[in-house]
Amino acid sequence: MARPALPRVGPRRGVPILMRVSRVLLIEDDPAVRRAVEWALRHRGHVVAAASTGEEGLPxxxxxxxxxxxxxLMLPGMSGLDVCRRIRERDQVPVIIVTARGDDVDVVVGLEAGADDYVVKPVRASVLEARMRAVLRRTDPDATGLTRPRPRTFGDLVVDRSALVVTYRGEPVPLAPSELRLLLALSASPGQVLSRQQLLELVWEHSYHGDVRLVDACVKRLRGKLGGSPGCIETVRGFGYRFRAA
Structure with missing residues (x-):
């Protein structure tokens, strides 16, 4: 069966992020899956470096x-979860985890380790590229879909929506792309309650209701980086979340 064709991607500079060539690091131990995903991404114009283990991939x-x-997630030696944690210790590059099953435990643990999104095997190239494009839009200042006025202060938290910089108690807070976009979405309208489904569509650009676990895991990580308590992000039980201005 012929592989589905997607639009050709353009050059890296001077082109909207949706069309640019992306540099991808693929860490997958199954040779057949690794070759297929690597081929599909390269066929679509991406630059791919592939590794079979976490030890090989981290450098x-x-x-x-x-x-x-x-x-x-299922790697020999260093597990995918450990690799994700190691990445987050040194870098905020977007991470998409691949799981053999859509198992809630596997997915949630991976998200709480710092992943931005996930796909379930067998991996469809069109789905993976769509998730890649969505997560890359979260790193693009011109694609947030949110206005960026002067910095705003919420107690110990300062959100600079223009520079996309967040500080807490005077210290910069390293945020993964999903964490940053989630905070921007919530803090844009303090006091307004946003449902998990609204946040899912705004931040992750997904529409599948089952993926609301992405929202909960990201809120948990974000709270941890902002002092470890619910603090300025309040849970509205049975509905979603609200950003508290003071």
């Missing part, structure tokens, strides 16, 4: 300097 973060990491 490529510096040498390949990827825009996005596609990471299998």
């Amino acid at each position: 490529l973060l510096r040498s390949h300097r990827p825009d996005v990491v596609v990471l299998d």
Whole structure:
């Protein structure tokens, strides 16, 4: 069966992020899956570095300097979860985890380890590229879909929507792309309650209701980076979340 064709991607500079060539780090131990995904992404114009283990893949973060990491959870030696944690210790590059099952435990643990999104095997190239494009839009200042006025202060938290910089108690807060976009979405309208489905569509650009676990896991990570308590992000039980201005 012929592989589905997608629009050709354009050059890296001077082109909207949706069309640019992306540098991808693929860490996948299954040779057949690795070859298929690598071929599909290269066929679509992306630059791919592939590794079969976490130990082999981590050094490529510096040498390949990827825009996005596609990471299998079930790896020999260092697990995918440990690889994701190691990446987050040194880098905020977007991470998409690949899981053999849509198992809630696997997915939630991976998201809480710092992943931005996930796909379920067998991996469809069109789905993976769509998720890649969505997660890359979260790193593009001109594609947030949100206005960016002067910095705003909420107690110990300062959100600079123009520079996309967040500080807490005077210290910069390193946020993964999904965490940053989630905070921008919530803080844009303090006091307004946003449902999980609204946040899912605004931040992750997904419409499948089952993926609301992405929202909960990201809120948990974000709270941890902002002091470890619910703080300025309040849970509205049975509905969603609200940003508290003071």
